[in-house]
Amino acid sequence: MSSEEKDYQDASLFDHLQESAYIVDRDNYQILYINQAGRRLLDMGPDEDCSGQHCYALLRGSHQPCMACSLQHSTDEPFDKEFYNEHFKKHFKVVDAAICYQGHKARLVMYVDITAATKQRHELETALQAEAVLNETVQILYAEPELDKALDLMLAHMGLYLQAERCFILNVEGGLMSCTHEWFRQGAESNKGQCQDLPVRDLERWEGTLLRHNNVLVPDSSLLAETYPEEYALLTRLKIENCVAAPILIRDHLAGIVVIANLPAKELDGASMMLLTLSYFIATSMVADQSRQLLEKASYSDIMTGVANRNAFIRDIESMQRSLDLQSVPVGVIYFDLNGLKAVNDQQGHRAGDRLIMRLADAISLFFRKQEIYRTGGDEFVVLCLNMPKPQFEERLARVVDHIASVSALSVSVGYAWDEGSGASLQKIIAVADAKMYEEKKAYYKERRCSRD
Numbered sequence: 194m195s196s197e198e199k200d201y202q203d204a205s206l207f208d209h210l211q212e213s214a215y216i217v218d219r220d221n222y223q224i225l226y227i228n229q230a231g232r233r234l235l236d237m238g239p240d241e242d243c244s245g246q247h248c249y250a251l252l253r254g255s256h257q258p259c260m261a262c263s264l265q266h267s268t269d270e271p272f273d274k275e276f277y278n279e280h281f282k283k284h285f286k287v288v289d290a291a292i293c294y295q296g297h298k299a300r301l302v303m304y305v306d307i308t309a310a311t312k313q314r315h316e317l318e319t320a321l322q323a324e325a326v327l328n329e330t331v332q333i334l335y336a337e338p339e340l341d342k343a344l345d346l347m348l349a350h351m352g353l354y355l356q357a358e359r360c361f362i363l364n365v366e367g368g369l370m371s372c373t374h375e376w377f378r379q380g381a382e383s384n385k386g387q388c389q390d391l392p393v394r395d396l397e398r399w400e401g402t403l404l405r406h407n408n409v410l411v412p413d414s415s416l417l418a419e420t421y422p423e424e425y426a427l428l429t430r431l432k433i434e435n436c437v438a439a440p441i442l443i444r445d446h447l448a449g450i451v452v453i454a455n456l457p458a459k460e461l462d463g464a465s466m467m468l469l470t471l472s473y474f475i476a477t478s479m480v481a482d483q484s485r486q487l488l489e490k491a492s493y494s495d496i497m498t499g500v501a502n503r504n505a506f507i508r509d510i511e512s513m514q515r516s517l518d519l520q521s522v523p524v525g526v527i528y529f530d531l532n533g534l535k536a537v538n539d540q541q542g543h544r545a546g547d548r549l550i551m552r553l554a555d556a557i558s559l560f561f562r563k564q565e566i567y568r569t570g571g572d573e574f575v576v577l578c579l580n581m582p583k584p585q586f587e588e589r590l591a592r593v594v595d596h597i598a599s600v601s602a603l604s605v606s607v608g609y610a611w612d613e614g615s616g617a618s619l620q621k622i623i624a625v626a627d628a629k630m631y632e633e634k635k636a637y638y639k640e641r642r643c644s645r646d
Contacts, residue, residue, distance in 0.1 A: 200293040204228070213304035216294050217248045222258055224248055225294055231304065234281065248302070254280035272300075275307065284311040326354045327467050331474050340482040341374070344475070348376035351453065351471070355464050358455035359384065362475075365447050368393050373449075384431050395423040403440035404447055408465045411436045412458065437464045439472035443480055451475060495568040497547060498554035506567040506575065513579055514619045521614035524579055525586040526623050527593075528630035529553060531572035532604040532637050546572075552603055560593040575623070583611060606634035 204226045207214040213231035217224060224243050232239060235251060249255045249262070272289045289302040330350050337343035348360040359377040361384070363370040372388030393400060398421055399409045411417070412435050417425040428436070433454045441449035451472050453464050493505035501509070517524070531549055538546040550572055557566050557574060567575045578586055590609055597605050608630025612622045 200296060202295055204294065210303075212306070215248065215252070215302045215304070216292070216299050217302055219291070219298040219300055222247045222249060224251060225297060225299055234304070234306075252280070252304070253278065275311075283308045323463050323467055326350070327470060330471060334474055334478055340478060343478065344374045345376065347471075347475075348374060348451075351467070352376050352378065355453060355456050355460045355467075357453045357460075357464075360451070360453045361385070361388065362441070363388065363391075363450045363452065365393060365449055370396075370450065387431055391427065395427045397421075398424055399438060399450070400447065403438070403450065404442070404445075406440060406442060406469075408469050409436075409438040410461060410465055411438075412461060435461065437461060437468050439468040441472055441476045441479065443476055448476070448479065495554075498551055498568055500554055500558065500563050500566040500568055500574070502567065503569045506569050509567075509577065510619055510623075513577065516579070517616075517619060521616055522580040523583060523586075523614055524577075524612045524619065524622055525581055525583075525590075526578070526610045526626040527576040527590060528608040528626045529557060529574040529576075529597075530606045530630055530634055532606055532634065534572045549603065552600060553597070553605060556597050556600055556603070557593060559596065560589045575626075577623075583613070586611065604637070606630050606637055608633055 204214075204216060207226075207228040208230075210228060211230055213234045214226075214228040215224060215231055216226035224246050227235070227237070227243055229239060232241070237243065243251065247258075249258050253259055272287065275284065275286050277284050284307050286305040286307045287302065288305070289300045292299055292301050294301075330347050333346045333350055334343050337346060344362060348362070351357075352360040357378070358381050359375065361372050361375040364373045370388070370391040370393055372385045375383060375385045375388075377383060402409050411428070411433070414425060414428040414434055414436075417428070431454075433452075435456065435458070436452055436454040437456075438450050438452045440447055441451060451468060453468060456464060493501060493508065495502040513524075516522075531553060534546050534549060537549060550568075553572075553574065554566070554568065557576065561576050561578070565576055565578060567577070569575050594607055597603055597607075608626045608628065610622050610625035610629065
């Protein structure tokens with residue numbers, strides 16, 4: 194003991210502290226003093242003798258000194274550390290300092306119970322981390338322009354964070370549910386094939402809850418066996434032991450359900466809160482994608498006839514040319530142009546002319562798919578056939594020409610071109626068909642003039 198160190202004889206003043214305090218012999222780890230708060234923690238009576246007991250046995254339930262203990266290190270420096278005490282199932286902040294007590298070289302050890310504060314801090318950290326993951330997930334959803342890919346990436350991000358076995362989205366339509374997107378962790382197997390055309394009525398308990406924009410939490414599916422046998426049977430079939438489900442509501446209609454399944458029990462509550470928020474963004478993204486598709490359809494479809502328009506024609510020529518540059522395949526092109534449309538518009542009105550245009554579109558659509566037909570001008574239509582065998586092309590061409598000839602009041606000039614895959618540009622093939630159509634149109638009007646003369 195240093196001559197400069199004061200030797201404390203009375204430690205009773207520590208009995209007034211709310212925190213546990215202990216004085217431990219530095220040489221042999223024996224308890225020399227415990228205050229009243231420490232005795233309460235140890236469930237000891239106020240006068241119970243603790244002499245001869247080792248601190249590591251009393252405070253940690255251990256048979257040997259703790260590796261992190263300050264007594265293991267010959268230092269007089271103060272000690273300050275937070276740790277979880279398995280013996281008491283609590284978090285403590287331990288502060289100690291070297292002192293002299295009744296002739297012993299000792300350390301005064303303060304045990305401050307920080308369990309509540311640690312729990313609160315952990316909850317805050319978890320909430321902040323969950324919020325960060327949720328923000329990252331939403332960013333993934335909005336950053337990826339292709340919705341299907343975005344949903345797949347989103348499910349993977351959530352599944353990995355929540356340590357789930359699988360995450361999936363069920364589309365709900367006509368009383369049936371079908372899996373459209375799925376993620377499953379490495380080592381698991383896909384359930385997508387089992388999740389097709391499932392009756393919504395089997396999840397009758399879910400439907401009302403989801404329509405109120407609430408989550409469904411299933412902590413243990415085995416508990417449903419007696420009360421909800423249909424739900425239990427379905428979840429068992431899908432190998433779901435626990436899950437959280439949230440609604441995808443579009444205009445108050447249940448359009449889908451997003452499910453996170455087989456995750457650690459401690460993650461269920463956090464998953465429930467995150468998923469409800471995320472389901473709103475999924476619904477918003479789906480609505481935006483629907484609007485985009487409608488806008489795209491309007492941009493590339495002819496409103497009056499329902500076939501593709503000139504914008505689609507320009508777009509598709511470029512994509513078809515790229516395909517032809519990679520692989521030479523047969524190409525067939527047909528041009529159609531109404532004869533006498535201006536006279537009909539002038540004499541009978543534009544509504545009569547529009548009816549002729551729609552009649553021609555309907556006639557062509559009987560023999561070619563609408564995505565192969567383009568209205569490129571007021572009374573002009575083009576058919577592009579990529580990789581169609583020549584006999585099939587010629588047979589359809591003959592049939593559509595014969596049909597047009599049989600339709601009352603419909604007179605059309607037709608020109609076509611065929612290329613077996615010579616490497617010629619698509620524009621040149623189209624130009625050949627266009628030129629043939631104009632030759633036929635000139636012949637038509639020449640014949641009309643001769644008949645009037």
